[in-house]
Amino acid sequence: MDKTAYIRQLAQRVEQFFGSWEKSELDAQELYRFFHNLKGTAGTLGLSALEQSAARGEAAIGEESRRMVPSTEWEPLVEEARKQALAALGADGCKPDHERVATEPEEREADLPDEAAGRVLIIDDDIELVTYLKDVLEREAFSVSIALTARRGLKLFYDGKPELILLDLLLPDRSGMELLVKIMDKARQDHIPVIVISAHLSKENRLAAYRSGAMDTIEKPVDPELLIALLQNRFAMKRDWERSIITDELTGACNRKHFNRVVQQLIATYQRTQRGFALVLLDLDHFKNVNDTYGHLAGDDVLRRFAATVLGAIRGEDILCRYGGEEFALLLPDNDTQQAVAVVERIRQAFANVSFVDPHGGSFRTTFTAGVTMVHDGNDQSEQLIGEADQALYAGKRAGRNRTMLYDLQQMASEEGKPLQLIFVDDDPVIRELMLQQFAGWHPPGWARQADTQSYSSGTAFLESGWYSEGGKYIMLLDGALPDVDGTDILQRLRSGYPEQNVLIVMLTSRNKQSDILQALQMGADDYIVKPFDHHELRLRIERLARRLNG
Structure with missing residues (x-):
């Protein structure tokens, strides 16, 4: 990739800073941030002499300094950086482009197609570095948004829906570490990896970043090839997370x-x-x-x-x-x-x-x-x-x-206006009476009316009763061992002669054999209960079937 345009922008930036500052005292933090960003960008672009010059200026001012720096102290440092920047361009590139329009943070947001490799938000106030990285990443199909301040970064984090964040620790309006802490809960919830990027990644800074939730740290100057590989790796990991989180393991459908x-x-x-x-x-x-x-x-x-x-x-x-x-x-x-x-x-x-x-x-x-x-x-x-x-x-x-x-x-x-019909077919009068009492006045959940109940003491009485009405909905509790007609025979007639979706059948049996249960289910029984049964369990099963009939 041709770096000439970015080197020219960097030289113009140094020239503009030098020309705009008056010969007076300057805030140490402003100066420090200038040298700090200059060092990271120069190193990333491979300008070692300018990187070393910026590092000397950074060290001379000091990260923690809160004083006003007189011109006699800062002018030589800036002048040295200026000479190295112009030297990087050569004689033909020395003149600054005074017509260059500064780009505001709010205008740096990218809008690429949905097929982008991933949406990256870079929060860093070094405009030359981030525009260079933006170009590098977009050539690899990433969609890149830029925020030059913590305030803008916070807005793009909530509104722009990034999938990964590159966050500098030194920002003009707020500490990058403070911003990391503020966004981390939502970043975790949305599975957004945060990578801290800084020219000062001491052990203390790395520990603080990791403990606050950052996934990785990258030290400036940035190697573009390594950055691309890291982002591709993290996006692949992120997509594996998302698939595992939203996917039903058995079927591959979403959960x-x-x-x-x-x-x-x-x-x-x-x-x-x-x-x-x-x-x-x-x-x-x-x-x-x-x-x-x-x-x-x-x-x-x-x-x-x-x-x-x-x-x-x-x-x-x-x-x-x-x-x-x-x-x-x-x-x-x-x-x-x-x-x-x-x-x-x-x-x-x-x-x-x-x-x-x-x-x-x-x-x-x-x-x-x-x-x-x-x-x-x-x-x-x-x-x-x-x-x-x-x-x-x-x-x-x-x-x-x-x-x-x-x-x-x-x-x-x-359909909701029709009552549910409960039918009990059992030759035991005690069982029939207990069932009639248990479901007397019963109002099935979700139904407009209470259920109607009927009971029959034999299979023949039931089959000859004319019990069925077109469009009605029935739950039948059918004893498997009736004296005249076997319950399985009745089950077979019901499944061959009536709409199965409207007639749900629960087999009641004292024959606690797996083969009997399997036979009943194969013939179309919806459920079975082995005698003696618990009345509370019976009620719960009937309620489930009533919900199924009602939809």
Whole structure:
């Protein structure tokens, strides 16, 4: 890289300082900062004679000095630096460019494309050094912002969203160490590495920087090649951190924590700019049966391949998150209703064709159900938006699963008005009476009305009762050992003749055998309870199923 332009700027800077100072006393701190910055820039540009001259001036003034320095003391020091700066340019470059316009700190902020290697904020008042480093780093595709004061650095830190900070310890308006302490809590929270850069990195300064949270320290003069390698290393480390923090380890999708953060950001963007997005909740159908029938390793494979299918079908700006268990959330920025449904339908059809290996030698397929909602002025709060997608999802479950359901307020309200039906089928009169008493007047959480209860003493009485009403929602507690018709036979009839999404079945059995439980689950039972059972546990299980029916 050609350094001539930066050497000329440095010489002009020395000339301007020399010409602007009156032949009078000067503040020692101003002089010290002048020599300090000059030394670091000269060393970085490879001007060893000027670096040594600046170092002599720096040492003569002293870092801790708080006095006024007479012209008889400072003039020889500045004059020596001036001669070395002009000598670095040669005879043709000696004249200062009086038309050069000084750049204000507020005008030094870069605005590069999103594909930059990383966003770097340099907080340092040495304008020649930082403009040189800016050029060096931008040639390596970094996006660089510059702050020449602590005040400006603080503003760019909060407003500019840097991904890494280079911070000088000596600033004109505030100690760099003080600034480090002030920003460190947020820097840690946002995983922003801070690298302290200074010409005076004593052991005490390094210790203070590390103890305050700095990741690295770099001593001036700066070797550009080493700086680039260090930044590339730290950005790679930072991205590994971020991936591990936001990624679900099993599926490779983002995790619930990241979903919560991103949905809030998208809502805030919508409120500010009206940029819309779709939220989709996706739930694998009968996933519990997959685990119970084929084992948890097969279940994990289903989750991984489901996430891979979705990730392979969406855009780079779309975000898939594992919401919990077998449920996922998909955020689709800049999609309208029709586009969002089309995306989900494409995924649903692709996943329905994925074949999984049965550990027992065969294969199986599975499906998912999705609920879709769009952000608008009436639902631009995360809880309401998620609630709508959740209601649409369970409306899809009730309608038969393996489908995409768009949130419809009138339809959801109509379904909420129907009571939940609790049916007990058991030949033990004591059990029936206890259940009727326990659930008398029960108002299921989230339902508009209290549940209706019915009981039957035999399978035949139940099957001949005309219990079913189209569109109704039922939770059935079915004894597995009835005297006339076996409970498993009733279960088989229910699963073959009625919409599974509207009829949830809990098997009650005193046969504490793994084979009986497995058979019931394979035939479509949603849960089972082994007698004798705890009534509190029974109530909790029924409440969970009621929430599932209600969506």
